[in-house]
Amino acid sequence: MKILKFGGSSIADVEATNKSLAIIQQKAEEDEVAVVFSAFGGVTESLLTCAQLAKRNDKGYQSILQDLEKRHLSLAKNLIPVQKQSPVLTYVKVRFNELEDLLHGIYLIKECTPQTSDYVVSFGERVSTYILSEALKEQGAVYLDARQLIRTNSQFGHAKVDFKVTNEQIKTYFNEVPGLKVITGFIGSTDLGETTTLGRSGSDYTAAIFAAALDAAQLEIWTDVPGVMTADPKLVYSAITIPQLSYSEAMELSHFGAKVVFPATMQPAMRKKIPIYIKNTFDPSHPGTLICDESGDGKLIKGISSLSDISLLNIQGPGLVEVIGVSGRVFGALAHAEVNVILISQASSEHSICVAIKSSEINKAKEAIRREFFHEINSGEMDELVVLSDMAIIAIVGENMKHFPGASGRLFQSFGRNNINVSAIAQGSSELNISAVISKADLQKGLNALHEAFFLSDHRVLHVFLVGVGLIGKTLVGMIRNQLPKLQEHSMLDIKIHGMANSRYMAFHEDGFDLDNFEPPSEKDQPMDLQKFLDTMSSMNFSNSVFVDCTASQEVSDRYQEILEAKVAIVTPNKKANSGTLAKYKQLKKLSSQRNIKFLYETNVAAGLPVINTLQDLILSGDQVIRIEGVLSGSMNYIFSELEKGAPFSEVVAQAKEKGYTEPDPRDDLSGMDVARKILILGREAEQDLHFEDISIQSMVPEDCANIANVQEFLQKLKQHDAHFQKLLEEAESKGQKLRFMAVLEGGKAKVGLNAVDSSHPFYSLNGSDNMILFTTERYHEFPMVIRGPGAGADVTAAGVFADIIRLGHYSR
Ligand code: ADP
Ligand code: ASP
Ligand code: MG
Numbered sequence: 001m002k003i004l005k006f007g008g009s010s011i012a013d014v015e016a017t018n019k020s021l022a023i024i025q026q027k028a029e030e031d032e033v034a035v036v037f038s039a040f041g042g043v044t045e046s047l048l049t050c051a052q053l054a055k056r057n058d059k060g061y062q063s064i065l066q067d068l069e070k071r072h073l074s075l076a077k078n079l080i081p082v083q084k085q086s087p088v089l090t091y092v093k094v095r096f097n098e099l100e101d102l103l104h105g106i107y108l109i110k111e112c113t114p115q116t117s118d119y120v121v122s123f124g125e126r127v128s129t130y131i132l133s134e135a136l137k138e139q140g141a142v143y144l145d146a147r148q149l150i151r152t153n154s155q156f157g158h159a160k161v162d163f164k165v166t167n168e169q170i171k172t173y174f175n176e177v178p179g180l181k182v183i184t185g186f187i188g189s190t191d192l193g194e195t196t197t198l199g200r201s202g203s204d205y206t207a208a209i210f211a212a213a214l215d216a217a218q219l220e221i222w223t224d225v226p227g228v229m230t231a232d233p234k235l236v237y238s239a240i241t242i243p244q245l246s247y248s249e250a251m252e253l254s255h256f257g258a259k260v261v262f263p264a265t266m267q268p269a270m271r272k273k274i275p276i277y278i279k280n281t282f283d284p285s286h287p288g289t290l291i292c293d294e295s296g297d298g299k300l301i302k303g304i305s306s307l308s309d310i311s312l313l314n315i316q317g318p319g320l321v322e323v324i325g326v327s328g329r330v331f332g333a334l335a336h337a338e339v340n341v342i343l344i345s346q347a348s349s350e351h352s353i354c355v356a357i358k359s360s361e362i363n364k365a366k367e368a369i370r371r372e373f374f375h376e377i378n379s380g381e382m383d384e385l386v387v388l389s390d391m392a393i394i395a396i397v398g399e400n401m402k403h404f405p406g407a408s409g410r411l412f413q414s415f416g417r418n419n420i421n422v423s424a425i426a427q428g429s430s431e432l433n434i435s436a437v438i439s440k441a442d443l444q445k446g447l448n449a450l451h452e453a454f455f456l457s458d459h460r461v462l463h464v465f466l467v468g469v470g471l472i473g474k475t476l477v478g479m480i481r482n483q484l485p486k487l488q489e490h491s492m493l494d495i496k497i498h499g500m501a502n503s504r505y506m507a508f509h510e511d512g513f514d515l516d517n518f519e520p521p522s523e524k525d526q527p528m529d530l531q532k533f534l535d536t537m538s539s540m541n542f543s544n545s546v547f548v549d550c551t552a553s554q555e556v557s558d559r560y561q562e563i564l565e566a567k568v569a570i571v572t573p574n575k576k577a578n579s580g581t582l583a584k585y586k587q588l589k590k591l592s593s594q595r596n597i598k599f600l601y602e603t604n605v606a607a608g609l610p611v612i613n614t615l616q617d618l619i620l621s622g623d624q625v626i627r628i629e630g631v632l633s634g635s636m637n638y639i640f641s642e643l644e645k646g647a648p649f650s651e652v653v654a655q656a657k658e659k660g661y662t663e664p665d666p667r668d669d670l671s672g673m674d675v676a677r678k679i680l681i682l683g684r685e686a687e688q689d690l691h692f693e694d695i696s697i698q699s700m701v702p703e704d705c706a707n708i709a710n711v712q713e714f715l716q717k718l719k720q721h722d723a724h725f726q727k728l729l730e731e732a733e734s735k736g737q738k739l740r741f742m743a744v745l746e747g748g749k750a751k752v753g754l755n756a757v758d759s760s761h762p763f764y765s766l767n768g769s770d771n772m773i774l775f776t777t778e779r780y781h782e783f784p785m786v787i788r789g790p791g792a793g794a795d796v797t798a799a800g801v802f803a804d805i806i807r808l809g810h811y812s813r
Contacts, residue, residue: 001216002027005036005185005207009279011128011180012041014078019281020493021135022080023348028139034174034181034214036207037132039124040075043068044186044200049119054106062101071126079135087129088134091693097128112157118187118197122147125184125203133182137810142179146206149173150188152196159188159196161209163268170213183210192513204262212268217446219269219276219642222591223260227289228253228260235444236451237511239459242289244296249303249397250276251434256306256395266291274356288686300407301398304450307342308440310424311362313387315369316352319381327353329372337368343393345424354424359389378417387421392443396450402431407512411436414453417566417596417710418543421445442541449543459492460809463512463542465499465568468550469520472486473502473574475798477548481515493809499537503526503551510781534559540567546808548801550572564591564599571804573603573797578684579677582691585684598811600804606632606677606771606791608800614787615685618777625686627784628745628775632678633671634792635662636700636741640754641767644738649725650718657715661792664710670700672741672752679743682773689750698753701740732756736765762786769793 004027011017016038027033035692038044046068050061057440069092076088102120106112108602112120126145146352149169152159165433166188167586174181185520188196196807198205211219228250229239254263261278269276269291277293296304318325329345330353334341343356357365364387369595376382385583401407408427411434415422424437452460464480480495496512505521506528507513525533537545547563549556549572556574563571565618578585578601592599618625633635637659642652653670654664662669676695683690698705708714732739737756740763744751757763764786766772776786790796 001214001219002031002033003211003216004220006222008041010222025576035127036183036185038185038203040128043124044121047121047124051112051117054103055112057110074129099123113389118156119195122195125186129184129632131716140179140495141182144181144183145190146184147187148769152188155192158199167213168699201262206266208265208268211274212272222281224285227278230455231447231451236447248293250291252397253303253305257307300400301396301454304396306394308392309359310356310391310393311359312356312391314354314386317382332657333372335367337364339365343426345426386672390438390440392440393435393437395433397433408434410453414449418449445541445543460810461494461546464497465537466548467501469500471794471796473550475794476801477518487768499625501533504528505524506533508532510718523552564597567597569598569808575604578681598808602804603797603800604681608796609787610787611773622778624778625777630743632675632743638769640739648722650722654715667701672697672699675743676752683745696749793811
């Protein structure tokens with residue numbers, strides 16, 4: 001005999017139900033089976049809402065009830081052949097009439113006891129199972145109302161089973177009645193015949209009770225996920241199926257929130273050593289999870305589960321130290337008030353006892369403790385109770401934790417890295433479970449961080465928020481899209497973009513944008529609001545978040561500090577932050593190293609060329625910079641190498657502008673300010689305390705051209721200076737030299753300007769829009785280290801940004 005159980009999610013609609021029925025038909029041909037059903041998906045919840053509304057004298061329950069009736073009638077019509085429908089439809093209508101009377105009664109007396117509530121919800125399982133037994137008539141189905149056989153006490157809402165009576169009744173019934181039994185889950189009855197329920201999600205338990213009573217060969221729980229997974233797949237998208245679990249591990253996981261199987265289910269199965277299979281109705285060939293006596297493979301932990309809506313109650317005070325019996329009184333008082341304690345932690349100083357409780361029970365708990373310790377609180381031996389609300393519990397579970405050290409270390413490290421504060425911890429002496437209480441707002445991030453730390457230790461997901469979807473930003477997105485399959489396969493790195501903004505609009509995607517159909521944010525999205533962008537980023541609260549700033553905006557760079565403080569890494573080509581005040585630069589560097597959160601800006605100088613990383617490596621490895629020389633502006637180098645070909649200066653500048661080599665106003669390049677910013681950053685990276693004022697800048701904008709508003713007029717006016725530049729060129733050429741616009745840093749001073757270099761200088765041969773940087777250091781002092789290549793353009797800049805992002809993926813391992 002096999003017991004099959006189908007939960008609400010497997011019978012949520014006609015399509016799902018047909019899948020379930022097909023599985024049952026096939027199984028019934030192979031073996032002797034009995035089937036347990038829940039209510040149709042969502043029905044229990046709706047029935048409870050009806051009862052609550054009626055109790056509050058709110059007629060709103062009527063329309064919910066009507067919808068429920070319609071839904072059941074429609075399911076019956078779709079699942080049962082027309083000629084056999086009539087008695088089933090009558091059955092459904094009669095049940096709903098009863099329900100209507102019942103709810104009307106609750107409405108009138110404005111009261112709904114747990115007993116009445118149990119009776120109301122019992123209709124869900126009774127009606128669904130009846131309809132489905134009729135749908136399985138051809139297989140010889142017999143409808144079995146479990147209230148007939150499962151005997152419980154009168155703890156309505158979560159009644160306890162009397163196994164002696166129940167087991168006898170089940171065995172007798174199965175001996176006497178032939179056919180495919182189709183059984184209502186979730187419900188039982190007292191010896192007075194009152195309807196009870198076994199606790200929310202209790203149909204799993206019903207199935208286990210029948211399996212144990214009948215010594216079934218196995219119990220199969222069919223649901224909407226492929227087994228018990230390493231975490232709730234609704235919260236951790238990378239969760240994977242756990243192939244095998246011990247009964248204790250499964251119990252522990254489900255106790256702490258893995259609702260895929262109801263905790264009590266394991267007890268009857270464990271007693272009789274009946275294997276439980278958790279299977280996916282929507283993918284029946286998937287092996288799912290086997291829960292049995294053995295824990296299976298040797299992973300450090302098996303799974304992570306969580307409970308939200310938790311409050312922490314702290315009981316503390318000087319009067320608690322070394323007083324015997326305090327904890328006994330605390331737990332006695334809570335038990336008396338019927339408050340369920342989920343987790344306890346006590347400091348060895350005995351100064352405080354901390355208990356985690358469902359938030360819905362916290363007031364009851366507080367009252368009970370206040371009453372119990374009335375005198376101690378009044379006399380000051382005990383402090384006023386402190387409650388932390390909006391908390392959650394995360395538990396890591398696995399039998400192997402007791403054999404191998406390191407689980408709690410990894411847990412705390414991963415919380416620490418992600419800025420998650422732990423308010424309390426508990427580890428049972430069985431070492432099957434370590435639980436931590438954290439803020440509810442951090443729950444999803446915490447689950448994902450732990451999941452990565454324990455299950456995907458070689459696999460990393462970076463969660464990107466991109467501001468600036470212009471040329472560079474768009475190119476970057478394209479590169480990520482093209483390279484992602486390789487990164488996933490070879491570097492175990494996944495990149496998801498969750499937020500994107502340009503200057504006008506912004507858009508977000510919880511699961512990450514589909515990069516194959518990428519569109520920059522537009523009017524169909526939200527208007528850009530930087531504060532909102534940052535708020536949304538922090539509310540998504542991913543582990544390994546990265547803020548990528550592809551703008552040149554001061555406003556954006558002004559927010560770096562708070563972004564780093566929120567433990568979000570930054571990658572940017574935007575020079576504004578690093579070339580601002582020295583104090584700001586130092587503050588960001590310090591913050592990044594203290595908090596161990598990366599701030600990467602390789603593309604601040606010479607786009608994707610490895611300049612900053614190289615310099616940082618030199619310094620870190622103990623080298624000292626003597627001199628840095630650089631041709632750091634592609635536009636300027638283009639202009640001066642074109643000048644050699646004979647055209648007048650003003651014409652070359654106009655051409656460079658036309659070809660897009662310069663800023664829209666070429667004076668932004670000619671002024672030398674941009675080069676100055678770059679040498680400033682290089683100087684700072686070389687550990688020199690440089691201020692912008694320390695740089696002497698020789699502008700290439702003639703004085704009388706500086707204040708002309710119109711760019712065309714400026715270019716016109718520039719013609720008057722062609723002769724001057726021609727003269728400079730001829731002078732240089734006469735000495736066998738070439739003109740290069742360069743930056744030099746030496747002895748704590750930086751200079752930016754036009755120089756003439758002879759053929760022995762590496763800059764002599766540099767042409768086009770290339771950049772070149774020479775590092776003369778203690779190690780490289782005879783011949784400088786030379787870095788050369790294209791130092792501007794969307795492609796090479798985006799590639800540099802991308803390389804920084806990938807670097808982050810390696811750092812976060
Ligand atoms: P059913 O209707 O079949 O009883 P439930 O909704 O009660 O199904 O349980 C299945 C759900 O449990 C899944 O959809 C999933 O979101 C949730 N769940 C929580 N934790 C886990 C976990 N560790 N593994 C699998 N599912 C989980
Ligand atoms: N229908 C009940 C509930 O929703 C029992 C179950 O689904 O297992 O709690
Ligand atoms: Mg369930």
